[in-house]
Structure formats: C-alpha cells, structure tokens
Amino acid sequence: MNQTYAVAAVTAVVLATVLIGALGLRISRTTSDFYVASRTVRPGLNAAAISGEYLSAASFLGIAGLVLVQGPAMLWYPVGYTAGYLVLLVLVAAPLRRSGAYTLSDFAEARLESRRARRLASLFVVGIGWLYLLPQLQGAGLTLEILTGAPDWVGGLLVALVVTGTVAAGGMRSITFVQAFQYWLKLTALLVPALFLLAAWYGDGAPRARFDAPAVLREHxxxxxxxxxxxxxxxxxxxxxxxxxxxxxxxxxxxxxxxxxxxxxxxxxxxxxxxxxLPERAASGTDPLGWSQPLAGGHDGHQLYATYGLILATFLGTMGLPHVAVRFYTSPHGRAARRTTLVVLGLVGAFYLLPPLYGALGRIYAPELALTGSADAAVLVLPERILGGLAGDVLGALLAGGAFAAFLSTASGLTMSVAGVLTQDVLPSRGVRHFRLATLLATAVPLGVGVVASKVPVADAVGLAFAVSASSFCPLLVLGIWWRRLTPPGAMAGLLLGGGSALAAVMATRAGLAPEGWAHTLMAWPAVWSVPLGFLTMVLVSLATPGRIPPGTPALLARLHLPEEFTGSVPSQEVRR
Amino acid sequence: MPEPHPPRRPRRETVTYASAHGDPAHGVVPGPARRPLAHAPARSEIDEQTTLGHTYVRSLMRSQLRAALTALAALALLVGSLPLLLALPAPEALVWIALGAGVYPVVWAIAHWYVRRAERNERDFTGLVER
Incomplete structure (x- = not known):
C-alpha cells in the first residue's frame, strides 16, 4: 500500500480533530460549557455526535473482519449495536435526561441517595470505559502497522495523545463538533470506496462469496x-x-x-x-479462535445460545456504556432526548449497511487474512487488492482516515466520561485542572495494558464491555427508573453479582481457564444468565430491605417521568411549541 | 422537591434549561413558587406531592411503561425470533437480507411509533392535569 497517501489521510484527520477541538476551546468559556455543552445541542447535531462517538473501531473494521472469517452469523453484531439504541430509547432516554445526571454515577447517587452506591457505580463506569478503550487503541496500532509498518504501539500512542489533548482542552462542547464531523467522515470513508469496489466486483463477473466451504484463493x-x-x-x-x-x-x-x-x-x-x-485455523485449548467462534460453529445448541448471548449483551448493554449515557445530558429536555435517539437509530442503521459488504468482498478477494490473524485489516487492504493503482491507493487512504476518525471519536467520548468520573470520585479535589489530570489517567491505563495484553478481534473485545454493562447498569437503570421499591443495598448487590460475574466469566474464558464444551460457551457468553442474575438480585435484596427505600423516591420518579413543564426545568412554552 | 446534589459540590448541581439560556436565576433549581399554578389545581397536587399528585404521576408512568413494553415486545417478536427462524435450513441469501438490511427499517419503525406514542401520552397527561 502506498504509504504517502495513507499517512497524509491519517494526518489530515488528526489535524482536523485538533483544529475543531481548538475551536471548541475558544467557545467553551464557562464550566457548564466545558462539561455539558450548556445543554443547547440541537437534535440533529447531537445525533450525529452520538453516532460519531458510537461507531468505533469495532464497527468500522471489526465487523467486516468477523464476517470475513466467520460468515453472516456475525451480522448480529451490527444488528445488536443498533437495536441497543431502541431499547435505550424506550426504557431510559427521556427519564435519564430528566434525572439531570451527567454520569451513571450521578444517576446512582440521585436515585439511591447513597454515596456508597455512587462509588460502586463509578468503579463500573471506569472499568467498562477502560475495557472499551483498550480495543480502540489496539485497533489504531494495527491500522498504523498495516499502513506504514510502524510498531503496533505507535498508533495507540498517537490516538491517546490526540484524544487526551482535545478532551483536556475543549471538554464536551468541542467533542460535540468533532464527533458530528467524524460521523459524516466515517460514513463517507466507507461509502465512497464501497461504490468503487462494488463496481469492480461487478465488472469481475460478480463472483459469490462462499461461507459454507473453505475459501479458495483466486491467485498466487x-x-x-x-x-x-x-x-x-x-x-x-x-x-x-x-x-x-x-x-x-x-x-x-x-x-x-x-x-x-x-x-x-x-x-x-x-x-x-x-x-x-485455504486451510482453516483449528482451535485448541490454549489458542481459542476468539469469543465469537461458537456463533458460527455448526447448527447446534451452542450456536443458538451464543447468538442469544450476543443479542442480550448488545441490546441491553448499550444503555450502560459510559460514553453513551453522558451524551443524553446534552439534550435540552426529555422530548429532545427521545427525538435525538430516533435520528441516531437512522444514522447508525445507515452506516451498518456498509461493513458487511466489506466482509463479503474480503471473503472473495482476501480470504488469507483469516489465516494471518489480521482479519480486522480487511477493510483497509481491499481497495489495493481489488482496484490497485492510484484509485486503490487513494481509496485505501480514505478508509485509513475513516478508521482513525473511528478510533479518535470513540476514544474521546470514553475518555471524557471516564475522566469525568475519575475527577468526581477518585481524585481529591474538583475543577477543570484536575479534570485534565484525570484525562491523562483515563488514557494512560488502557494504553499501558494494550501493550502487554494479547490481541483479540476488536469486535469481540468490545462485546465484552457490552456484556458487563448489560449485567450491571441495565438492571440499575431500568429498575431505578421504573420501580419504586429499589433500595441501595439491592442495587449494589445486583451490580456486584450481575456485573461482577459477567466480568469474571469472560475474563476466565480469555485466560483459557474455561473447560471445553458447554461450560466454555456459558462462560464466553454470560449475558443469558448474568443479566437475569443482576435483575433478580436487585429485586430480591431490595424486597428484603424495605426500610432502606430512599425517602426522596416518589419526588425523583415524578421528576424522571413528568414533562419538564411540570418540574420547572424548561419554560412551558418551549415544550408545548 | 429536595435538592438532589449537595450544594458544596457546585460542579454537579442541576444545570437547568432556563439557566443555560441565560436565565437570571442561573444554576438555581426553580422551586414550586416559580410555576404558573394559579389555574390548575391538579398541577398543584403534583407540585406539593400529595397522594392525589402521586396518583397522577403513577398513571403517566403506567401509560409510558405500557408503550415501552409494547415496543420491546415488537422488537422481541420481529427481531428476537430471527435466530430461531434462521437456525432452520435457510438459503444463505436470506440471512444476508434479513440481518444485513431488513432489520434496520423494522427497528427504526418501532422507534418511530414509540416516540409518537410517548409524546402523545405526555400531551394527554398535560391536558388531563391542566383542564
């Protein structure tokens, strides 16, 4: 691949991010601007920003890679990433906005009136945020390695530096602009090359991708x-x-x-x-093929179970992702939060039509990526492979730029929310300067872990964060918003048992500790049992501690569900307009 | 309504829409006194958190929860059942069409229905209370 074009594209994306971030620095003057963009972000801009933040390395590179290796069963990933927003919309969006909570920890404290519940929630926010940041930085490393041959830690370091700089300098307002820009950049970067690739594929006699048999190599x-x-x-x-x-x-x-x-x-x-x-990789006890493998393996109970594990994790996990929850705070009121989510569903769904195309084309034209373990690079190498020449170089550079936009946008959103929680609940004093210190900490930890941790496909690694979120924050949010009898002990027990067991199960699978067979499948896809466990624990422990129901519960629930004109947060003519 | 965040932590105080728009009462959570309650008795029941007021809130919560559960049921029925259907021997093209493209308009349509329904519930509630 021609390095010059690719390096130029990546540089342009990084520069644009820094420049728009600097613009935000001049605009954000007050503390309120800095953290929440003063809540004046309109649905269109906010929806593009939410989508830009949400479409991560897993969406831009990971889905195509998984489809290439394991076939159309992997399409459940993008479906789940999208449907997660529907579940978020109907159960959480407007009440979460009306709660006035900036982070999930704020929500836990406001709803439960308990500092301890707040600290536990903070722990999960930081944990899930780091789990999600790790694959973004590793993906950046892989991309830069493919493009330029740089060592694989360089890309991660580059993304970490840019993100730390932008977030620390501009806060939320600048991120809103940066991320809205990055959504449209990512969509263009996938759409334009896809049209050229499809035309070339059609001109090639439209060969069919085969997923039911080993791939056949077309050339030497x-x-x-x-x-x-x-x-x-x-x-x-x-x-x-x-x-x-x-x-x-x-x-x-x-x-x-x-x-x-x-x-x-x-x-x-x-x-x-x-x-x-092409020979296929064989799994062994110490070399599992990845978390998602049972999804594509034969038509037996394992596959069905794994599919439902993925569905539950992604459908219910989206609402608990720290960078997603923070975004609802920037809507002016609950109704705008709902309408924003509706636009997000359209934008995200449109984007997800594209990665599967790259996966199918990759299966035809670059199947050997499955063997080398770098299937995540499929999106990047296809233009060179199919088109070649100048067109291949330029389109490859566009895709590289889009991939970097994906790393930068998701990583800045995660860094923003992890740093926000670190500032409030971990570092001793509060203020914008400490927020900047927290930003550094938020990116340094996953960067360090990424250097030593083993590589797993990015979409798989992101799935882990979804599973933990679905088993911890989903029960907390749903019961907190809709159930009057939730108590602090119940919520904390549910967080620990549901989220903790999901985390332990997946970590054990990753470390190769899970025995073969059903035990392995159950532990690799914990959501099917850990989500009900989280809900059940919260309900049972809450029912057992009726004396601990927070006294402000009726008033808070009224604020969550009443339109703003009743709670006085919005001038009534705004709402009835 | 109790102040949800202790005042010693100004960082997380409730930033209201009004204050973000340059309202002079910046950063102050508006109390009941600011509201136009002269003509709406049901509204003051809600403001003052009487039993009757809670009944109003519960009725709104119930109608919103019903809308949410209907949307989730539609999602479970139309999308959640797909793994079972696709586990049957199906042509691979069907899997591609269903998961690659067909699901997204369905999800969006459910969301669109829900948003309209939830807003209507809120309008009906406002009408009931302010009548």
Missing part, C-alpha cells in the same frame, strides 16, 4: 503467519514453505501436507498456487 498468494497457528486440513495441501511447519524447518521448499492438524510457527511464509483451498 503468499501468507506470512504473524502468530503461531494450528491449521486443519481435510485434503492434502501443496504449499511452498519458508519457516517451520510441525517443527520441521523449510527454506522455500514445496511440500505436500497430509490431511489432519498442522502447527505453523509464527513468522512462517506459506505460498499458495492459484485455486488452492
């Missing part, structure tokens, strides 16, 4: 295996090997591998003749 392909893999063969395979296969060293030797499982050492190059069947 050299694959460099980045991490050691095990491959499974159904039929003998002839390849030219440089490196080690099954512990035997080869130097540009053509060998025929027998059917069965083979061990390919990291760094080995495999050269395939045109028409070869």
């Amino acid at each position: 392909t050299v694959v460099r295996v980045a991490d050691t893999v095990r491959i499974g063969l159904d039929a003998p395979l002839t390849v030219t090997v440089t490196g080690r296969v099954d512990a035997v060293p080869y130097e540009h030797r053509t060998v025929t591998l027998a059917p069965g499982t083979h061990h390919v050492l990291a760094g080995t190059e495999l050269a395939f003749a045109p028409g070869s069947v």
Whole structure:
C-alpha cells in the first residue's frame, strides 16, 4: 500500500480533530460549557455526535473482519449495536435526561441517595470505559502497522495523545463538533470506496462469496503467519514453505501436507498456487479462535445460545456504556432526548449497511487474512487488492482516515466520561485542572495494558464491555427508573453479582481457564444468565430491605417521568411549541 | 422537591434549561413558587406531592411503561425470533437480507411509533392535569 497517501489521510484527520477541538476551546468559556455543552445541542447535531462517538473501531473494521472469517452469523453484531439504541430509547432516554445526571454515577447517587452506591457505580463506569478503550487503541496500532509498518504501539500512542489533548482542552462542547464531523467522515470513508469496489466486483463477473466451504484463493498468494497457528486440513495441501511447519524447518521448499492438524510457527511464509483451498485455523485449548467462534460453529445448541448471548449483551448493554449515557445530558429536555435517539437509530442503521459488504468482498478477494490473524485489516487492504493503482491507493487512504476518525471519536467520548468520573470520585479535589489530570489517567491505563495484553478481534473485545454493562447498569437503570421499591443495598448487590460475574466469566474464558464444551460457551457468553442474575438480585435484596427505600423516591420518579413543564426545568412554552 | 446534589459540590448541581439560556436565576433549581399554578389545581397536587399528585404521576408512568413494553415486545417478536427462524435450513441469501438490511427499517419503525406514542401520552397527561 502506498504509504504517502495513507499517512497524509491519517494526518489530515488528526489535524482536523485538533483544529475543531481548538475551536471548541475558544467557545467553551464557562464550566457548564466545558462539561455539558450548556445543554443547547440541537437534535440533529447531537445525533450525529452520538453516532460519531458510537461507531468505533469495532464497527468500522471489526465487523467486516468477523464476517470475513466467520460468515453472516456475525451480522448480529451490527444488528445488536443498533437495536441497543431502541431499547435505550424506550426504557431510559427521556427519564435519564430528566434525572439531570451527567454520569451513571450521578444517576446512582440521585436515585439511591447513597454515596456508597455512587462509588460502586463509578468503579463500573471506569472499568467498562477502560475495557472499551483498550480495543480502540489496539485497533489504531494495527491500522498504523498495516499502513506504514510502524510498531503496533505507535498508533495507540498517537490516538491517546490526540484524544487526551482535545478532551483536556475543549471538554464536551468541542467533542460535540468533532464527533458530528467524524460521523459524516466515517460514513463517507466507507461509502465512497464501497461504490468503487462494488463496481469492480461487478465488472469481475460478480463472483459469490462462499461461507459454507473453505475459501479458495483466486491467485498466487503468499501468507506470512504473524502468530503461531494450528491449521486443519481435510485434503492434502501443496504449499511452498519458508519457516517451520510441525517443527520441521523449510527454506522455500514445496511440500505436500497430509490431511489432519498442522502447527505453523509464527513468522512462517506459506505460498499458495492459484485455486488452492485455504486451510482453516483449528482451535485448541490454549489458542481459542476468539469469543465469537461458537456463533458460527455448526447448527447446534451452542450456536443458538451464543447468538442469544450476543443479542442480550448488545441490546441491553448499550444503555450502560459510559460514553453513551453522558451524551443524553446534552439534550435540552426529555422530548429532545427521545427525538435525538430516533435520528441516531437512522444514522447508525445507515452506516451498518456498509461493513458487511466489506466482509463479503474480503471473503472473495482476501480470504488469507483469516489465516494471518489480521482479519480486522480487511477493510483497509481491499481497495489495493481489488482496484490497485492510484484509485486503490487513494481509496485505501480514505478508509485509513475513516478508521482513525473511528478510533479518535470513540476514544474521546470514553475518555471524557471516564475522566469525568475519575475527577468526581477518585481524585481529591474538583475543577477543570484536575479534570485534565484525570484525562491523562483515563488514557494512560488502557494504553499501558494494550501493550502487554494479547490481541483479540476488536469486535469481540468490545462485546465484552457490552456484556458487563448489560449485567450491571441495565438492571440499575431500568429498575431505578421504573420501580419504586429499589433500595441501595439491592442495587449494589445486583451490580456486584450481575456485573461482577459477567466480568469474571469472560475474563476466565480469555485466560483459557474455561473447560471445553458447554461450560466454555456459558462462560464466553454470560449475558443469558448474568443479566437475569443482576435483575433478580436487585429485586430480591431490595424486597428484603424495605426500610432502606430512599425517602426522596416518589419526588425523583415524578421528576424522571413528568414533562419538564411540570418540574420547572424548561419554560412551558418551549415544550408545548 | 429536595435538592438532589449537595450544594458544596457546585460542579454537579442541576444545570437547568432556563439557566443555560441565560436565565437570571442561573444554576438555581426553580422551586414550586416559580410555576404558573394559579389555574390548575391538579398541577398543584403534583407540585406539593400529595397522594392525589402521586396518583397522577403513577398513571403517566403506567401509560409510558405500557408503550415501552409494547415496543420491546415488537422488537422481541420481529427481531428476537430471527435466530430461531434462521437456525432452520435457510438459503444463505436470506440471512444476508434479513440481518444485513431488513432489520434496520423494522427497528427504526418501532422507534418511530414509540416516540409518537410517548409524546402523545405526555400531551394527554398535560391536558388531563391542566383542564
């Protein structure tokens, strides 16, 4: 890939982000401006900002990569990311705005009148925020590595620096502009190349992507295996090997591998003749193929269970993501919050029509990415692969710019909310200067962890944050808004048991501690049992502690549900207009 | 209504729409006295948090919850049932069409219905209380 164009595109996106951020710095004068954009953001602008913030590396790169490797079952990811906003809209949007809470911790404290509940909620906000930031920074590293060959920590560092700078300088107002801009940039960056790629694909005789059988390589392909893999063969395979296969060293030797499982050492190059069947990666106890694998595996109970695990996690997890909740605070009133969400659903849904196209085209034109473990790069390499020449370089550069917009926007929203919570509940004193210190802390931790943690597909890693959010904040928000008898002990027990068990289960799966079979599936997709566990714990413990119902509950619920004209937050003519 | 945030933490005080628009009472949560309650007895019941006032609030909550649950039921029926349907032997193209494109207009239509319904519930409530 031509580095010059790609580097220019990434630089342009970074500069535009910094410039629009600097513009915000001049506008945001008061503390209220700084944190909440003075709540004057109109639905159109706010919806573009919410969508821009929400469409992360997982959406821009991850979905296409997963579809390439595992087929159309992975389309449940974008469906879930979208439907999560519908659930958020009907259960939470307007009341959350009317609660006046800026973060989920504010909501917990206002609703439960308990400092301890607030601190526990803060812990989960920071935890979920970091879980979500980690894949953004790793994705940035991967992108820059593919584009320029830079070491994989450079991209993450670049994103962390830009985000820390913009957020610390301008606060929420500048982010609103930056993110609205980045939504349209991301949409353009996926849409324009997609049109060219589809035209080229049509001109190529419109070959069909096959997901029910191993992919067939269309031309002579050299694959460099980045991490050691095990491959499974159904039929003998002839390849030219440089490196080690099954512990035997080869130097540009053509060998025929027998059917069965083979061990390919990291760094080995495999050269395939045109028409070869691409071997598929085989899972082993220590080398799981990724969290989402059971989704695509045969038509058995595991697959159905995993699909519902994903559906529950994404449908119910969206409302508890820290950067999503913060955004509702910027709507002027509850009705605007609802209408904003409706526009968001349209914008996000339109965007998600595109990544699956890249996944299908990747399966046809770059299937070997599945073997090298860099399927997340499919979106970036397709223009060069299908179009080549100047057009391929320019469109590839556009996609690289869009990918960076994705990392920057999601990472700034997460950093903003994590830093907000750190300022209020962790650092000793409050004020804009401490907020800037917290911003640094909010990005430094995931950056550090990202260097040592192993790589997993970005969409999978993001799914983990959704599962924890669905099991902790979803019960808290839904019961807090709709149920009068929720008590602080109940809420805290539910957060700990629901969110804690989901986190423990997925972490154990990641660490390879889960036994094979059903236990593995249950632990890799915890939402099916951890969400009901969270709800049940909150309800039962609350019912057991009726004396602890916060005295202000009726008044607070009235404020959450009454239109603003009754609670006096908005001049009544504004609402009845 | 009690002040939800202690005043010693000015950072998280309720920033009202009015104050954000340059209302002179910046940062002050408007109390009941600011409201035009002369002509609306039901409204003052709500303001003063009487039993009758709570009954009004509960009725609004019930109608909003009904709208929310209807929308969720539609989502479960139209989208949540898809994994079961697609687990049946289906042509791969159907999976692509259903999950790749078909779901999004359905989700948006449910959302659109809900927003209109929720706003109508609020209008009806306002009409009931201010009559």
